[in-house]
Amino acid sequence: MDGSGAKERTDLAEDRTVLANERTFAGWLRTGLGCVAVGLAFQALFEKMEPSWVPKAIATAFVAMGILVFTLARRNACAVLRRIKPHEVKPAGVATLELTTWVLSLGAAALIAALWLARFE
Template structure:
């Protein structure tokens, strides 16, 4: 009887450790998801910056709409990247259940994406309205 009890205790301990490892893996995945979103957001900001720089450097190009159109393409690419990163990050976050860490709220990811979208739209409008 004592041998069986010892084996059951060891099995419970192993099961508990396995559950802890699984919980920690899920926490690491949630944090990796946030880092991935941040990486895509940085890439989007770089695309927006490239568009603005192109417009600023080649403003004197003839015809005048060419640098504006190229800048618009880069800014739209940045906005597309932001929206896709937000959707993917929210989809992954919805499937996860964190245990030891507090994950970023999905609403915060949406607020970041919306703010970048509004900023990008304002930049496109400014580029086309400026003479």
């Protein structure tokens, strides 16, 4: 018996792990976007609350939590990509994960700025 069958199974398992890593990354991004959405919704629902800084602070906390989730998702997904060598599949790549995280994080940070600078009436 040669070991080629075992090697092929190992290669395929590594490919499945790479794909699972991308699905997990996407799941964490959805969670982060959920945090951002909760923050935005809180501000929209409670904008007339007094003092006015309270809903902004709570909304900011949720949006900041979204940024944290994006960052942790990127860190974990990139660590897996650096450890595992794909064989048949083409992964998104570290640069794509980094870019996605930065775009979402900058958008969320801009939302925080808008929460504090916008005049709600």
